[in-house]
Amino acid sequence: MSTFQRTAAAILALSLHPRGAAAFLLLALLSCGGEKRKTEGQVSLTLYHWMEKDRKLWEEQILKPFQAAHPGVTVTLQTSPYPLYVTKSLTSIASGGHLADLMFAEDWFGQELIQKQYALNLMPYVRRDIAPGEFYDETFTEWRGVAQREDELYGFPACLGLTVLFYNKELFDRGALSYPDTTWTYDDLIRVGKKLTIDQHADGIPDQWGLTFDVQYTGLETVLYTLGGRLLTADSRHASLQEPPTLKALHFIQDLFQKERIASTTTSLVTTWQSFIAQRSAMILIGSHGAINLEGTSLRWDLTYPPKASDGRRMSRRFTMAFMIPKNSPHPEEAWELLRWILTKSPPEQISTQYSGMMPTYRPATASGAWLNTPPVHNRHLLVELEKGYSFPLFTPGWQEWRDNNLTPEILQMIQGKKSVEQFAADAGRRINAVLDRAYQAR
Amino acid sequence: MNRIRSFRTLEPYLYLLPTIAGLILFSAGAVAASFSMSFSRWDIVTSPQWVWFDNYTQLWHSDLFWQVFWNTLTFVVLAVPLSVSASLALALLVNTRLRGITLFRTAYFMPVVSSMIAVALVWSWIFNADYGLLNYLLRVLFGVRGPAWLDSTAWALPAMVVVTVWRGLGYSMVIFLAGLQNIPQELYHAATIDGAGVWRKFRHITLPMLSPTTFFILVITFINSFQVFEQTYVLTKGGPANATLTLSYLIYQDAFQFFQMGKAAALSYILFALIFVVTLMQFRIQRRWVFYG
Numbered sequence: 001m002s003t004f005q006r007t008a009a010a011i012l013a014l015s016l017h018p019r020g021a022a023a024f025l026l027l028a029l030l031s032c033g034g035e036k037r038k039t040e041g042q043v044s045l046t047l048y049h050w051m052e053k054d055r056k057l058w059e060e061q062i063l064k065p066f067q068a069a070h071p072g073v074t075v076t077l078q079t080s081p082y083p084l085y086v087t088k089s090l091t092s093i094a095s096g097g098h099l100a101d102l103m104f105a106e107d108w109f110g111q112e113l114i115q116k117q118y119a120l121n122l123m124p125y126v127r128r129d130i131a132p133g134e135f136y137d138e139t140f141t142e143w144r145g146v147a148q149r150e151d152e153l154y155g156f157p158a159c160l161g162l163t164v165l166f167y168n169k170e171l172f173d174r175g176a177l178s179y180p181d182t183t184w185t186y187d188d189l190i191r192v193g194k195k196l197t198i199d200q201h202a203d204g205i206p207d208q209w210g211l212t213f214d215v216q217y218t219g220l221e222t223v224l225y226t227l228g229g230r231l232l233t234a235d236s237r238h239a240s241l242q243e244p245p246t247l248k249a250l251h252f253i254q255d256l257f258q259k260e261r262i263a264s265t266t267t268s269l270v271t272t273w274q275s276f277i278a279q280r281s282a283m284i285l286i287g288s289h290g291a292i293n294l295e296g297t298s299l300r301w302d303l304t305y306p307p308k309a310s311d312g313r314r315m316s317r318r319f320t321m322a323f324m325i326p327k328n329s330p331h332p333e334e335a336w337e338l339l340r341w342i343l344t345k346s347p348p349e350q351i352s353t354q355y356s357g358m359m360p361t362y363r364p365a366t367a368s369g370a371w372l373n374t375p376p377v378h379n380r381h382l383l384v385e386l387e388k389g390y391s392f393p394l395f396t397p398g399w400q401e402w403r404d405n406n407l408t409p410e411i412l413q414m415i416q417g418k419k420s421v422e423q424f425a426a427d428a429g430r431r432i433n434a435v436l437d438r439a440y441q442a443r
Numbered sequence: 444m445n446r447i448r449s450f451r452t453l454e455p456y457l458y459l460l461p462t463i464a465g466l467i468l469f470s471a472g473a474v475a476a477s478f479s480m481s482f483s484r485w486d487i488v489t490s491p492q493w494v495w496f497d498n499y500t501q502l503w504h505s506d507l508f509w510q511v512f513w514n515t516l517t518f519v520v521l522a523v524p525l526s527v528s529a530s531l532a533l534a535l536l537v538n539t540r541l542r543g544i545t546l547f548r549t550a551y552f553m554p555v556v557s558s559m560i561a562v563a564l565v566w567s568w569i570f571n572a573d574y575g576l577l578n579y580l581l582r583v584l585f586g587v588r589g590p591a592w593l594d595s596t597a598w599a600l601p602a603m604v605v606v607t608v609w610r611g612l613g614y615s616m617v618i619f620l621a622g623l624q625n626i627p628q629e630l631y632h633a634a635t636i637d638g639a640g641v642w643r644k645f646r647h648i649t650l651p652m653l654s655p656t657t658f659f660i661l662v663i664t665f666i667n668s669f670q671v672f673e674q675t676y677v678l679t680k681g682g683p684a685n686a687t688l689t690l691s692y693l694i695y696q697d698a699f700q701f702f703q704m705g706k707a708a709a710l711s712y713i714l715f716a717l718i719f720v721v722t723l724m725q726f727r728i729q730r731r732w733v734f735y736g
Contacts, residue, residue, distance in 0.1 A: 091699070412684040
């Protein structure tokens with residue numbers, strides 16, 4: 001065998017073994033050069049998030065003051081557009097590289113990283129440096145991972161979104177209807193929704209819908225849980241769609257589309273925000289983070305609580321975003337310091353820009369006029385009340401897979417009336433369970 | 444003397460070394476690594492585990508995989524004949540010596556070099572259910588209310604086919620045009636003298652003489668259609684309700700959204716096998732209809 005043949009055979013053998021393949025890939029990537037991370041006496045941190053459009057604000061108003069207060073620490077800000085942050089994070093992790101010392105992540109992505117033991121346990125730092133009640137610490141739940149151990153916290157929540165009812169003031173004014181408020185029940189939603197569903201061309205297809213209903217998660221889960229149903233069992237390991245209260249709630253959801261006809265399947269599933277912005281729907285039941293879509297529009301809008309059930313029960317699906325410190329960060333102490341700085345020292349006037357339609361988890365920030373009254377002014381104070389009294393999280397590993405590719409297609413068939421609620425519950429439950437079984441098994 | 448001789452023997456290999464090294468490192472190495480990955484469970488963050496054929500059997504038993512498989516086949520079955528016939532028609536149309544024909548040829552080629560993002564933006568507007576050009580024309584000309592093209596489970600895939608065909612038209616047209624211009628004019632002259640009409644000349648001269656070009660375009664279009672990704676990514680993200688989810692897009696989802704690199708690698712090899720079999724069949728069948736005279 002020639003040297004060439006031997007070398008080729010060695011590379012092939014190496015490639016065929018998974019660890020070998022990883023080493024091979026790493027070797028190749030390392031040979032492309034690398035960043036020198038630490039110079040003498042100087043700590044260099046990398047912060048990674050997707051708030052690209054506010055890059056300058058971050059650099060000027062947060063990182064510059066942080067560096068001035070911490071001589072010897074420099075921070076490099078890395079950003080990517082929001083739709084690419086998961087891909088960028090994963091490719092960086094796959095190459096064995098160092099993504100960042102501090103990274104921002106949504107709760108669903110966080111679950112994956114927690115499950116794969118990528119993140120540092122922040123609880124020792126929290127116990128040392130955070131005063132009880134300084135933050136809305138009920139949001140820690142989703143960052144403890146499925147094990148829910150009190151001494152574990154793998155991401156520190158920075159902001160949270162809640163499911164709310166957005167409404168278009170102009171369309172309500174045109175219909176001479178009073179705006180929705182915190183007293184609304186789902187019966188009110190249907191009653192007013194019918195008045196706001198208008199078929200101008202009289203062709204059987206409304207030109208304006210009363211409601212756009214986010215059937216993918218925020219709206220669906222909020223209504224399910226408000227009406228006493230639930231999507232998953234208490235341990236979040238299985239679907240629980242076939243339980244009688246859940247079936248009843250699902251019938252209610254199907255009726256919104258099929259019987260009451262106040263919501264459209266297309267606007268609810270695909271063109272959610274576009275239809276609201278284009279004034280094709282008067283209300284939208286969805287996550288408050290969606291307010292970012294309304295920035296720069298001339299729409300007159302506001303938000304209120306999601307309606308309550310006739311028995312007075314009210315729930316709002318919560319979702320959080322947090323900062324995580326990867327386990328392989330060489331400077332966890334400095335990264336933690338930066339994390340605290342971002343959450344507690346961000347200029348109040350920047351917080352609403354920073355988190356857009358979301359609510360900061362830092363209590364003093366939510367009480368500040370700078371956050372409550374920053375344009376566009378709307379009922380921000382309701383978010384605080386909603387979070388305290390009615391919010392609930394829902395998280396599992398494999399969430400995006402069971403939601404996007406398994407639950408959503410089934411939901412569509414149900415709200416289109418192509419599948420009965422019972423059939424939907426059986427089929428969607430089976431598909432969700434298949435993903436969950438695998439996702440939990442992979443631990 | 445011997446040293447010089449052995450150096451001479453080695454010399455070509457030395458010149459080839461950078462290419463060979465590049466191929467091994469970036470092609471063969473990657474192919475081997477991804478093939479081995481298809482037999483492993485790898486969530487990207489933790490170490491991979493060898494699972495033999497688990498990924499393949501999981502796919503075989505997955506409803507989603509079969510839905511995506513049929514979506515991809517439907518896309519190919521619709522896109523390939525449309526694309527090939529439309530580009531041939533266009534090539535015949537621009538194969539004239541009219542003044543300003545270059546302008547038309549350039550115009551038809553423009554979509555090929557346009558950014559897919561820009562293309563998607565324009566087509567999203569054309570297909571928009573409420574403000575789209577297509578539905579406006581349907582309403583004004585025929586009094587018909589068009590569907591929500593990209594948002595409907597029935598129409599999203601055909602709409603994606605239309606965009607794909609439109610985008611690839613110019614590329615195939617240019618190749619067909621080159622093929623058309625290589626057909627000896629004497630054949631047409633002789634046929635004219637023999638009294639053949641336009642259709643008979645097309646049927647008995649153009650099509651057979653163009654068959655090697657057609658074969659090439661068929662192979663390329665089949666491969667590109669099986670690998671459709673960009674259009675899915677920018678127009679529909681596989682929705683609504685997985686109606687436009689194709690194999691390439693599922694590979695992307697599994698790898699970079701669902702943390703299943705092993706499954707994504709297995710899917711890649713299934714796609715490869717599919718393309719390989721179809722291409723092989725095309726090469727077998729071409730003996731019957733491709734004329735290399």
